[in-house]
Amino acid sequence: MRNPDNSDTPFREYILRTSKNNFSKIILALDLQGSPSSKLLRSGRSLIEKTAPYLCAVKVGRPTVLNLGTEKTRALIKTSHANDLPCIIDDKLGDIDEVNSAISQAYFNLGFDGIIVNPIAGWKRGLEPVFKTAEKEGKGVIVLVYMSNPGASDSFGQLVLRNPKEKPRHQYEIFAQLAEEWGADGAVVGATRPEIVRKVRSQLSDDIQIYSPGIGTQGGRVLQASKAGSNFFIIGRSITRAQDPERAAHNFARQSTAEP
Amino acid sequence: MRNPDNSDTPFREYILRTSKNNFSKIILALDLQGSPSSKLLRSGRSLIEKTAPYLCAVKVGRPTVLNLGTEKTRALIKTSHANDLPCIIDDKLGDIDEVNSAISQAYFNLGFDGIIVNPIAGWKRGLEPVFKTAEKEGKGVIVLVYMSNPGASDSFGQLVLRNPKEKPRHQYEIFAQLAEEWGADGAVVGATRPEIVRKVRSQLSDDIQIYSPGIGTQGGRVLQASKAGSNFFIIGRSITRAQDPERAAHNFARQSTAEP
Numbered sequence: 001m002r003n004p005d006n007s008d009t010p011f012r013e014y015i016l017r018t019s020k021n022n023f024s025k026i027i028l029a030l031d032l033q034g035s036p037s038s039k040l041l042r043s044g045r046s047l048i049e050k051t052a053p054y055l056c057a058v059k060v061g062r063p064t065v066l067n068l069g070t071e072k073t074r075a076l077i078k079t080s081h082a083n084d085l086p087c088i089i090d091d092k093l094g095d096i097d098e099v100n101s102a103i104s105q106a107y108f109n110l111g112f113d114g115i116i117v118n119p120i121a122g123w124k125r126g127l128e129p130v131f132k133t134a135e136k137e138g139k140g141v142i143v144l145v146y147m148s149n150p151g152a153s154d155s156f157g158q159l160v161l162r163n164p165k166e167k168p169r170h171q172y173e174i175f176a177q178l179a180e181e182w183g184a185d186g187a188v189v190g191a192t193r194p195e196i197v198r199k200v201r202s203q204l205s206d207d208i209q210i211y212s213p214g215i216g217t218q219g220g221r222v223l224q225a226s227k228a229g230s231n232f233f234i235i236g237r238s239i240t241r242a243q244d245p246e247r248a249a250h251n252f253a254r255q256s257t258a259e260p
Numbered sequence: 261m262r263n264p265d266n267s268d269t270p271f272r273e274y275i276l277r278t279s280k281n282n283f284s285k286i287i288l289a290l291d292l293q294g295s296p297s298s299k300l301l302r303s304g305r306s307l308i309e310k311t312a313p314y315l316c317a318v319k320v321g322r323p324t325v326l327n328l329g330t331e332k333t334r335a336l337i338k339t340s341h342a343n344d345l346p347c348i349i350d351d352k353l354g355d356i357d358e359v360n361s362a363i364s365q366a367y368f369n370l371g372f373d374g375i376i377v378n379p380i381a382g383w384k385r386g387l388e389p390v391f392k393t394a395e396k397e398g399k400g401v402i403v404l405v406y407m408s409n410p411g412a413s414d415s416f417g418q419l420v421l422r423n424p425k426e427k428p429r430h431q432y433e434i435f436a437q438l439a440e441e442w443g444a445d446g447a448v449v450g451a452t453r454p455e456i457v458r459k460v461r462s463q464l465s466d467d468i469q470i471y472s473p474g475i476g477t478q479g480g481r482v483l484q485a486s487k488a489g490s491n492f493f494i495i496g497r498s499i500t501r502a503q504d505p506e507r508a509a510h511n512f513a514r515q516s517t518a519e520p
Contacts, residue, residue, distance in 0.1 A: 031358070031359075033362065061359055062355070062359060062362075062363055063358075063359055063362035063363060063366070066362070066363065066366055069329070069330070070329070092354060092355055094352060094354070094378065095322070095352055096407065096408060096409045097409065098291070098323075099291075099321055099322060099323055102293065102322075102323035102326070103322055103323060103326065106323070106326055118354065118378065118380065119415070120378065120380050120412075120415045120416070121407060121409070121411065121412065121415075122407075122409065122410075122411025122412045122413070122414045122415055123411045123414075124409065124410040124411035125409035125410050125411055126407075126409050126411035126412065127411070128411070147355075147356065147381060147382075147386075148356060149356045149357065149381070149382065149384065149385035149386050150382075150384040150385050151381065151382025151383045151384035151385055151386035151387070151388070152380075152381065152382045152386065153382070154382050154383075154422075155379070155380045155381075155382055156380070158420050158421070158422055159420065159421040159422070159424070160418050160419065160420055160421070161418070161419040161420070161421060161428050162414075162418055162419075164419070168421050
């Protein structure tokens with residue numbers, strides 16, 4: 001089952017097309033909290049509808065799925081598709097194969113077009129089935145290369161000696177290499193660390209896009225991350241909690257497509 | 261809110277008590293798949309009720325929660341508590357602080373007594389709020405130190421140079437140290453790697469228990485892991501798909517408490 005409203009478009013082309021059409025590299029991060037779920041769905045739909053002309057995709061977090069429940073999540077994804085925007089689930093999935101298969105298949109069945117995974121689980125009897133299913137169904141897989149929170153530097157920034165004969169490499173360089181080897185559609189690198197974005201961008205081939213969360217509230221800046229090589233900017237509260245979300249999205253969209 | 265049926269017992273003492281009472285170190289891993297959810301709940305409850313006298317806890321995976329939905333998951337946890345068994349959610353949670361807070365709080369509100377987390381997210385604006393909430397509510401936090409699948413060796417087994425002046429250490433040694441520093445109640449090390457269990461056991465203080473999945477179908481053995489130092493054995497299909505689950509659980513329980 002491919003994207004219901006884009007039945008012949010694999011994820012990678014889908015998001016490039018919407019980005020080009022809307023002159024935007026902004027992905028709206030929806031983290032809907034509170035209750036009742038019907039009110040959350042209304043607020044999520046309204047945010048998508050207001051900002052859709054200035055977005056290239058929508059990213060939904062796990063708490064949102066939890067708070068909405070299955071059917072209302074499906075409805076939210078439909079709103080995203082009705083506005084011609086792919087919808088990504090930010091799961092950071094990293095478990096053994098059977099669990100990864102069950103969770104990713106459930107998301108794809110709900111209508112999600114792409115999923116974020118945690119490469120620490122490895123390939124063999126780990127993430128392999130997620131990539132295989134995604135390829136078959138035209139879905140996208142985006143690999144976590146460097147998280148945006150301060151504590152992430154201890155692990156994603158550590159030096160690793162995978163081969164004792166080679167020079168030590170940073171963990172994020174190894175994860176970026178895995179993204180390449182595994183055929184990922186994208187790599188997540190926090191906008192809070194532009195120097196890391198620059199290194200990962202120079203390492204990855206051009207057809208793997210860099211997705212950067214952490215813009216705004218967490219301290220990252222669009223122009224800085226864009227100069228460093230981020231391709232898409234994941235923005236949540238700076239749009240959703242703005243007095244005028246439409247205007248905020250529009251401003252970010254213009255920054256995201258300005259010549260670096 | 262502490263364990264509803266064990267209102268004064270923090271997780272760590274709760275599972276040690278049930279283990280002692282039932283002469284068992286076996287944790288039943290419930291991975292309920294298929295539909296309808298009412299049938300899954302019946303089958304999960306029946307499995308718990310049949311095997312409860314030979315268990316010390318129940319571990320529920322994410323696909324089970326997804327397939328059951330919120331209210332039936334709550335009912336399953338109630339069955340676990342009614343049989344005087346703590347119930348652990350195997351989430352491998354590793355996100356930024358806000359997501360970690362929302363997800364772990366939702367699980368604790370449902371009645372789960374403990375949660376498995378992925379230490380790669382780090383402490384600062386990462387896992388810190390999970391540990392703080394757990395401590396306040398008497399819940400348990402169990403840190404993933406080495407996954408059970410073959411592909412996990414690339415990352416969990418890699419050599420890391422966190423301090424350039426020190427000798428490189430294995431990733432799992434670093435994660436075990438974090439489990440200690442963060443005040444975890446347990447560490448997950450796959451029973452498929454008894455030599456790693458032995459090293460981690462010698463590194464951890466006695467009050468941090470080692471939880472070992474991968475027994476049976478995945479190739480790990482109770483006696484071998486027990487000799488190496490595993491404290492609890494997580495077993496799924498070898499019990500749930502046995503012709504006689506009660507008898508299978510009983511056999512594993514006897515192996516788990518035999519003198520090593």
